[in-house]
Amino acid sequence: MKNRASVISGIAAIVFSFFVFVIPFLFIILMSFKDRQQASLRDFSWPNGFHLWDNLVAVVSTRNWMMVTAFINSSLITVVSVTLLIVLAAMVGFVLARRKAKWNGTIEFLILAGLMIPPAVVPTIWLLQGLKLFGTLHGMILIQVAYNLPFSIILYRAFIATIPRELDEAAIIDGARPLDVFFRVILPLLWPVTVTNIVVQSVGIFNDFTNPLYYLPGSSNATVQLTLYNFQSQFNTSYNLLFTNILLITIPPLIVFLFFNRQIVAGMTAGAVKG
C-alpha cells in the first residue's frame, strides 16, 4: 500500500519535473531549428526545415564575433572569481568557526548584512572609479567575489563546525604551521561544500546579467548574457536567433551540473544542517 503511494508520488514528481524543466528546454531546441518567420509565431510546432546551422553561424558571427569574446570574458570572470571565492570564504569560515573572539557577533552580522542589503549601483561605480577598476574585468571579478562572499562563508562556516578540532591539534603537534593546517588538513576535508560552492556560484556568476550590464561597459567587455541583447530589442526580436543564443549559453552551466550533479545535494545538506 505504502509502496504504491510512493510509486504514484514518484511518477507525479517525474511528470512535474518534465513539465517544469524538460518542456522549456525542448522549446528552446525546437525554436533554434526554425527560420525567422516560423519562430516569430512562438508556438510548439515542428520546424519547417533545418535552420540550426544558419542560426548558429549568424549568432556566433554577429557584431564581429561578439559571442567568442563574450565566452572568453565570462569564463575568465567565472573561473577567477569562483577560485577567489572558495579560498577566501573557506579561510573566513575556518577562522570564524575555530576562533571565538568577542567581535565574532559583529562579523557575523556584517556577513548577514551582505546577504540582506541590496548593493546600490551608483556608489559602487564611484568606488570602482576611485580604484581605477571601473570597466575592467578585475573590477567585475572583485564585484562578483564581494557580492557572493557572504553566501559562501555561511556554507563553509557551518560545515567546518562539524570537523573535529582534534584534527587541527594533531596537525599542530606534528609541527604544521597555521597555513599548513588550513591548506593541507582542512581544505581537502571541505570538498563536499567546495563542490556545492563551485556549482552554485559558477552557474550564478556565469549567468549574471545585471551586474555586467552596469559595471562592465564597453563592447570588448561583453559577457554571455549580454549577447542576448543582439537579438532582442524593444521593437524587433529575432526569436530564432534569440533561442539559438540561449541554447549556446545554456550548455556550459548544463555541463557543470552533469559533472557535479551527485555531489551537489550531499554538499548542500552537509553545509546546512548545523549552525
Added chain:
Amino acid sequence: MTMIKRRALVGLTAGLLAMTGMVGIAYAQTSLTLFSPNDQAAVAYTEAMVAAFEAANPDIKVEIEVGPGGTERDNMVKSRLATGTMNDVFVYNTGSLFQAINPVQSTVDLSSEAYMSTILDSFKQTVTATDGTLHGVPYGQAMGGGVLYNKRIYEELGLSVPKTWDEFMANNAKIKEAGKAPVIQTFGDTWTSQLFFLADYYNIQAVEPDFAAKYTTNEAKYAGNVAAMGGFQKQADVYNAGYLNEDYGAAVLDDGLRMLAQGDGAHYPMLTFAVGTIAQNYPDLLNDVGYFGLPGNDAAKNGTTVWMPTALYISANSPNVEAAKKLVAFVASKEGGCDPWVELNAITGPFLIQGCELPASVPTAVSDLGAYFTAEGQTAPALEFLSPVKGPNLENITVEVGSGIRTPEDAAALYDEDVKKQAQQLGLPGW
C-alpha cells in the same frame, strides 16, 4: 611534492590575474565609443555609418557598444551620466525623456554648428534644452503613429480610408460582419496599448492648438476636456462594440503584426517602424499593409501624429569632443544620416535632414505616411515631444481602458494625477 603543488596553485592564480590584466588597455589613436540602440535595423545602420565615417576620417576609430531600449536604457543612460562613465557619443530619446537627463549639464551644446540649419525645425524643438540650446541630431527617421490597415480586406469589402471616427466605426462594423477582427490590440506588450491615446494628439491640437503649452504649465487637463479625452474614448468605443481580436489581452506586437499582414485583422494602431518587422517576417505581404492617421471628428481637419526619431548626443564628460563633433556632423549630413538607411532598405518614415529624399520604392505604409508630410499642416508631433510631461503609468491606464476595466472619464482623472508627480520632479512652474 606538496611544495610544488602549492607553487603551482600560486602560479595558476597569478596567471589568471595576469590574463585579466591584458584586456582593456587604452588606445593610441583618437578613439570614440558610441552607445547605440540594439534594434537590428539601427545596429546595421550604425555599423554602415561608422564604416563610412572611418573611411573618411582615418585618424578616428569608433567603437560601437550596443545597449537595450526602453526603461532599461533609461536606467543605463542615467546611471552612466550620473557617474561620468557615459560613452563619448550616445543615442537616446528626444522629447520628454531628453529633458529628464538634464541635457544642459550632461551633454554638449551643438547650437552653433553649421549643420543645424539643415535639420528640420520640427525635430529641433525636441532636442532643445530648457535654456534654448540644441543638443542632438536625428538618428533615424520620423515615424507616423496611427492605424496600420490591411489593404486586401479594404479592397474585398469595398471600403475607403476613413476620414472621421464615425466612418472608421462604420468600416469596423462591415469588417466584423465579414468575420474578421476589425481592431487588433496586443496588451501582452503593454506599451502598444498607448497608441490610441498618443496618436490622437493630432486631433486634440486641431481643436486646441495651444494644448501642449497649457498642459506644460498645468492650465490644461485631460479630465473634463472632451477633445483631450478622445483617445481614451476611442479605445473604450472599440472595446464596447466588441471589435477587438479575441486574444487582445495576451497577444504581443509580433502576433499583432502577423494578424495584420495575413489579413486576420484589419486595423492595428501602431507606429510605422513596425513596417520593418513585417518586411522581415512577411516580405510578400508587405505592400498589403497601408497607413492612415487616427481619424478625428472633422473630415476637414484630417492628419496624423508623428514621432521623432532618437537623437545622437555628445556626453559632456567626453575627453574627445572635437572628434565626437566630427562624427555628429557626419550623422547630420546626407552621406551619414540618410544614405546608409537607403542602402540598407530600412525606410520606415521620412528623413529630418534637408536634401534627403525618400527612394521611389518604399513600403506602401511609408508612402501613405509620406503623403501626410507633403500636404501642408497634416502632421503634428506627439505630445511627448512638445511637453516634458508624460506620466509613467500611462500604459497601465490604457490597458485598463482598452479592456473595459476603467471608463474614459475615470482614466483621464487618474492620468492627470499620474503626471503630477512627474511634473513636480522636473520642477516645472505651475505644478
